[in-house]
Amino acid sequence: MAKAPARSPAPAGDTPPADPQKTNRERPSDPRPYEASKEELLKFYEDMLLIRRFEEKAGxxxxxxxxxxxxxxxIGQEAVAVGLQSALTDADSVITGYRDHGHMLLCGIPPKDVMAELTGRQAGISKGKGGSMHMFSVEHKFYGGHGIVGAQVSLGAGLAFKHKYSEDGGVCLAYFGDGxxxxxxxxxxxxxxxxxxLPIIFVIENNQYAMGTSVNRASSEDQLYKRGESFRIPGLQIDGMDVLAARGAAEEALAWVRAGKGPIILEMKTYRYRGHSMSDPAKYRSRDEVQAVRDKSDPIEAVKRTLSELHGAQEEDFKAIEQRIRKQVNESADFAESTPEPDPAELYTDVLVEKY
Amino acid sequence: MAIDIKMPALSPTMEEGTLAKWLVKEGDTVKSGDIMAEIETDKATMEFEAVDEGTVAKILVAEGTDGVKVGTVILQLAGEGEEAESADSGGAAATKDDSPRGDAQADEKKSDTVEDSAHPAQEKVDTGARQMFEAARHDAEVSDPAVPEGTEMVKQTVREALRDAMAEEMRADARVFVMGEEVAQYQGAYKVTQGLLDEFGDKRVIDTPITEYGFAGVGTGAAMGGLKPIVEFMTFNFAMQAIDHIINSAAKTNYMSGGQMRCPIVFRGPNGAASRVGAQHSQNYGPWYASVPGLIVIAPYDAADAKGLLKAAIRSQDPVVFLENELLYGRSFEVPKLDDWVLPIGKARIMRQGKDVTIVSYSIGVGLALEAADKLAAEGVEAEVIDLRTLRPLDTKTVLKSLAKTNRLVVVEEGWPTCSIASEIAAVVMEQGFDDLDAPVLRVTNEDVPLPYAANLEKLALISADKIVAAVKKVTYRK
Incomplete structure (x- = not known):
């Protein structure tokens, strides 16, 4: 009774402003970890391992x-993309920044097409003209691969605009970092x-460091999931080192967005093991810090443990997966090393679509 | 069998470094991700992680060694026998070793397949340069579509022509929509989108918040997704906040994606000086955008061109920057009354024939050039006036052809002189029309200052017909 006083009819235009603390805006429920079958867990394990081995090979x-x-x-962030993208359908689109190799593999782009782009070859996904940071596949609804920090967020809103405009039922998954x-x-x-x-999930991959600057040295509000509050966008903070938590969050977020309730923010707390880029010696954090995360929170080891303890998976099973993935990654690397560079004539193609 | 671990490069330019410290010793088992060594250069120290797994068989370079060349084998790792084949599928000279613990010595023959295969013989790809050269030669003579005899000409303002162009294309293609500040309910800050909301509704005529960077990105993303957005900037001065998306996101995407991902979008709005609005609201961005490969840049003068070229821009598969001029919005011109008036992009128009001098311009400068030509005619000088219409790709052929006839050239531009379209034309003429020149090419541009507010100073800063007449007299050596 005290919380909901009866409204006396007030003259129009004279309503007192609502107290934001007391608004009854709908909120998404707290997501539950996804209950995966053994087959699903094996798939998560394999997808994460593929990304890790691919990235190690790229390094x-x-x-x-x-x-x-x-x-x-x-490397280190695999659970985020694997958990989230495992919940997508063919109608949905994905866009991210320049740390994009993993997201691409999960969109179904063959590893050799990505690796050959990294080595700058004609057979690369962008014919060797894009490189690590600029890769796209319209066929797989992967829209980049963007080198300008934050650009993919507005562009992702544009992809979501397209989903809504065309009424194609799709949702855009737009990744960006804490930086x-x-x-x-x-x-x-x-x-x-x-x-x-707009039907969009804003995914903040908070790996704790924007290049060399830690979140709390750069962000006055370091709880990034709250960053949508002044726009009435709800946010959830998720353990991004746990693939089941990530998948659970994706289910909740997709349900919210597909119900027409607008965008949602997922802050995925994660960690990158390597430097910001290959040329970063990562002296802004201690080796102990990195090692502690690897030892305690590694997303791949966690799934491996669950598979052994709850599903009776044996060491041979893991070895078989490991071998299969290493083979695939090595083949993609061999291909990427041996396939030819672009023909010099390619320098001039694809600048414009039409002739004028 | 053993795996050779080589000295890594910390950057593409690194050639050698110091092996500062080993963190593993012979006999240790390493897993991928384990830190094996610290490598130093003059710039940085980096940890060197293991990728392959196995046992450290032999350390070949002692810690503390300086000047270790990139690619030198620094350690040999004995891998697990069962993984030997897949780990080395690229190596032709791999030696099979069936023992579970490989013998490091047995693998001396492991060849440098990486270096050998990095530069294989190039296969000819049948695309590319030929297409570019063909396009650059401008051999395909494109000219304006003939207006059938008896076609009614109607007087229309540039503003109405632009609106009609958008409305016609929106009727024809459901993917086309307009977004920008005040384009819908307010009917356009300069009333260019008047009536569009009534006809097409708020799904396709969209008022945005004042957020240029954001909505330029939304429009570009929608184009990447397959729609055909028309993004209106209230003026191009405000598009500076959005220039990142116009250039980095829209212009470069097709190239960076190897031709897979297109970006058919039109960025349009008034450009250049208006009247007494001061420095921040008076700038010509033609040269800025025209310098960017991957963009089409159009800057029409009259209503017929505004309509025909905006329709072409909306239909184009490429990103287009369409530069209008606020001062011209209300000016009326004859427009052919045809169902589908579309003009070719990349083709200049000869506005007036003449034999004594060529005056090249675009946008509002064309009006001043025509006025100057009238004045010059009264003094017996026949000027040929060319409207470039498209700034990228430039129709240099039409300019050079005219120069070959008149042997004198003046370029008129309502904009700054430095790194301008006028500079570009002068350079093209130096390179390709030098022998046709009987006088130096002159530029008539705004003064090289931010545009002042005071009426008298503004007038001094901007181009005028009199300044054009003076330049023409110089190149024709008349008093």
């Missing part, structure tokens, strides 16, 4: 000078996305 090829420029590895979360255009996109109820 190795970088070290040998076969990959140039910037190369940002996803990008401080870019102005992110909030411009938040505003429009909520205003127009």
């Amino acid at each position: 190795q090829l970088y070290g040998l000078g076969l990959i140039g420029g910037f190369c940002h590895l996803y 990008a979360a401080n870019q102005g255009q992110v909030y411009e996109a938040f505003n429009m996305a909520e205003l127009w109820k």
Whole structure:
């Protein structure tokens, strides 16, 4: 009774402003960890392992000078993309920044197409013209691969705009990092996305460091899931080292967005084991810090444990998966090393679509 | 069998470094991700992680060694026998070793397949340069579609022509929509989108918040997704907040994706100086955008061109920057009354024939050039006036052809002189029309200052017909 006083009829235009603390805005429920079958767990394990081995191989090829420029590895963060993207349908689209190799593999893009792009070859997904940070596959609804920090957030809102405009039932999954979360255009996109109820999930992959700057040295509000509050976008903070938590969050977020309730923010607390890029010696954190995360929170080891303890998976099962993935990754690396560079004539193609 | 671990490069330019410290010793088992060594260069120290798994068989370079060349084998790892084949599927000279613990010595023959295969013989790809050269030669003569005899010409303002162009294309293609500040309910800050909301509704005519960077990104993303957005900037001055998406996201995408991901979007709005609005609201961005490969840049002068070129821009598969001029919005011109008036992009128009001098311009400068040509005619000088219409790709052929006839060239541009379209034309003429020149190419541009507010200073800063007449007299050596 005290909380809901009877409203006396007030003259129009004279209603007192609602107290934001007391508004009864609907909120998403707290997501529950996904209850995966053994087959699903094995698939998560395999997908995460593929990303890790792929990235290790990419790091190795970088070290040998076969990959140039910037190369940002996803090692440590695998559970985020695997958990989230396992919940998507063919109608949905994915966009991210430059730490993009893992997301691409999960969109179904063959590893050799990605690896050959990293080595700058004609057979690469962008014909060798994009490189690690600029890869796309319209066929697999993967829209980049963007090198400008935060650009993918507005662009993702545009993809969501397209889903709504065409009524195709799709949702855009737009990833960005804790660093990008401080870019102005992110909030411009938040505003429009909520205003127009666009079907988009804003995924903040909070790996704790924007290059070398830790979140609390860069963000006045370091609880990034709250960053949508002033736009009325609800946010959830999720353990991004737990693939089942990630998948559970994806289920909740997709249900929210598909019900037409507008965008939602998922802050995925995660950690990258490697430097920001291959040329980052990562002196801003201690080796102990990295080692502690690897020892206690590794997402792949966690799934492996669950598989052994609850589902009776044996060491031979893991070895077989490991071998299969290593073979696949090695083949993609061999291909990427041996397939030819672009023909010099390719320099001039694809600048424009039409002739004028 | 053993795996050779080589000295890694910490950056693409690194050639050698110091092996500062080993964190493993012979006999240790390593897993991928384990830190094996610290490598130093003059710039940084980095930890060197294991990728392959196995037992450290032999350390070949002692810690503390300086000047270790990238690619030098620094350690040999004995892998598990069962993984030997897959781990080395690229190596032709791999030696099979069936023992579970490989013998490091047995693998001396492991060849440097990486270096050998990195630069294989190139296969010819039958695309590319030929297409580019063909396009650059401008051999395919594109000219304006003929207006059938007896076609009614109607007087229309540039504003109405632009609106009609959008309305016609929106009727024809459901993917086309308009977004921007005040484009819907307010009917356009300069009334260019007047009536569109009534006809097409708020799904396709969308008022945005004042958030240029954001909505330019939303529009670009929608284009990447397959729609055909028309993004209106209240003026192009405000598009500076959005220039990242216009250039980095829209212009480069097709190239960076190897031709897979298109971005058919039109960014349009008024550009250049308006009247007494001061420096921040008076700038010509033509040269900025025209310098960017991957963009089409159009800057029409009259209503017929505004309509025909905006329709072409909306239909194009490429991102287009469409630069209008606020001062011209209310000016009326004849427009052919045809169901589908579409003009070719990349083709200049000869506005007036002449034999004594060529005056090249675009946008509002064309009006001043025509006025100057009238004045010059009264003094017996026949000027040929060319409207570039498209700034990228530039129709250099039409300019050079005219120069070959008149041997004198003046470029008129309502914008700053430095790194301008006028500079570009001058460079093209130096490279390709030098022998046709009887006088230096002159540029008539705004003064090289931010545009002042005071009426007298503003007038001094902007181009005028008199300044054009003076330049023409110089190149024709008349007093």
